[in-house]
Amino acid sequence: MCAGIAVARSELPLELIDTHGLSRRIYDRGGEKEIRFLWRDGEPLLPVWTCGRLCVERWGCRARRSRLPPTGWTWRTTVEAGGWGQVEAEPVEIPASFALSNGIWYAVKEAIRGVRVLDERGEPAVYLMIEPASHYFRVMTRAEWMPVLVGEVI
Numbered sequence: 001m002c003a004g005i006a007v008a009r010s011e012l013p014l015e016l017i018d019t020h021g022l023s024r025r026i027y028d029r030g031g032e033k034e035i036r037f038l039w040r041d042g043e044p045l046l047p048v049w050t051c052g053r054l055c056v057e058r059w060g061c062r063a064r065r066s067r068l069p070p071t072g073w074t075w076r077t078t079v080e081a082g083g084w085g086q087v088e089a090e091p092v093e094i095p096a097s098f099a100l101s102n103g104i105w106y107a108v109k110e111a112i113r114g115v116r117v118l119d120e121r122g123e124p125a126v127y128l129m130i131e132p133a134s135h136y137f138r139v140m141t142r143a144e145w146m147p148v149l150v151g152e153v154i
Contacts, residue, residue, distance in 0.1 A: 004100035009033035089115040113148040
């Protein structure tokens with residue numbers, strides 16, 4: 001399961017970094033600054049391209065009493081079968097330079113597919129789309145599921 005993503009610092013506007021307090025999430029990867037978004041954070045967030053603009057929104061839902069599933073992921077097959085129809089899911093792309101599964105960071109060329117939905121208060125939540133892991137991905141990460149990537153398959 002994808003437990004985090006990293007985006008090159010240069011890919012996020014300073015306004016987004018300041019507005020969402022992302023400075024505490026900045027790490028150095030071999031001299032390159034990146035901002036990490038981890039599911040285990042107290043406030044899990046994700047960068048998201050939606051309606052032609054980049055924003056930062058809540059990653060999934062942790063509230064057990066919400067109409068949304070208490071997770072941060074959704075199956076690709078569920079999305080394709082219309083399983084999110086009752087909450088009007090909007091397809092989104094989640095920019096990423098790297099992603100994290102089972103403690104292994106791996107490069108992402110473009111982005112990860114996801115869906116954006118509104119909870120009962122009208123607040124957005126974004127779910128990463130996942131699918132069964134390819135043989136290579138399973139060997140590399142020991143994970144049974146992998147994120148649905150834009151423009152590539154690992």
